């Protein structure tokens with residue numbers, strides 16, 4: 001086991017909760033050490049949850065019912081809603097794919113010394129890396145939504161979950177098509193992302209699937225999509241993200257509505273494990289955006305991984321990324337009762353508690369579906 005591998009596993013266990021450490025050790029070994037996400041073009045992940053059947057068909061969750069109705073009205077066809085004939089040219093300055101300040105490259109001397117055309121090539125490749133991680137995350141979301149639809153105990157939740165399954169299929173479709181037809185490049189899944197997906201797919205407890213996917217990964221994705229949508233001048237990507245964001249806003253709402261009452265009523269010991277699990281996943285999520293797959297291709301020959309990490313970590317990009325992630329996550333964790341005085345110091349040590357009193361969604365123009373009618377919110381967003 002190399003020093004780097006030990007260091008990777010060292011990211012675990014910060015909560016000092018042995019049960020949570022054991023829950024995450026298997027996924028971390030498979031994802032970070034064995035690199036299961038990079039073993040060829042397929043991966044098999046065993047599932048252990050119970051499919052919950054309900055022969056009473058009682059519709060007793062009005063908030064979820066409203067969300068289901070909004071989701072049915074908001075379906076879109078990726079093949080016709082977007083103009084796929086748009087020419088995407090990473091070398092076209094008038095339709096910049098990603099501005100330099102939107103990526104962590106400008107602090108690298110070896111990037112700055114490149115001719116302009118090569119710089120644009122690096123920017124396009126790093127954008128492809130980001131979108132590839134979104135694509136892999138969407139595949140995880142598709143299967144997590146399937147599992148959640150089986151495992152959740154409320155009929156309104158199952159019906160809503162079915163709409164999320166088709167939403168996620170559409171997201172896989174658009175990210176794959178954009179990468180395949182427009183950027184002609186796709187990167188493998190990042191080890192940290194694989195570890196998180198493995199952890200929530202293999203855990204039998206339905207609420208951890210919700211917590212990991214709906215609150216954490218989707219909350220992060222929503223912020224990242226919105227940031228890129230504001231920064232890109234490429235019209236197809238901008239439009240595509242607008243559509244995806246309208247769906248994701250519903251998904252995060254589903255997670256909050258489903259978990260809020262469940263965690264409020266949960267015995268203290270079990271709720272603590274969820275708190276610590278969420279904290280450990282936060283640390284993994286934070287590590288996810290170091291773009292090592294891109295580094296291996298373009299920078300491994302001229303700088304060490306340690307130098308790369310240091311540069312990316314102190315870049316404006318990383319600062320903005322962390323803001324995006326935690327500005328959304330921290331208030332949502334509070335809403336579902338997973339930000340007790342016991343774990344607040346952990347987040348404080350990461351400099352994240354400043355987001356505690358923020359609104360989780362609308363700072364970037366994403367309507368907060370818990371505070372307005374989901375149908376109105378989406379109508380508003382579509383015209384932003």
Ligand SMILES: [Fe+2]
Nearest residue numbers: 138141168171
């Ligand atoms: Fe999605």
Ligand SMILES: [Fe+2]
Nearest residue numbers: 141218248251
């Ligand atoms: Fe989603």
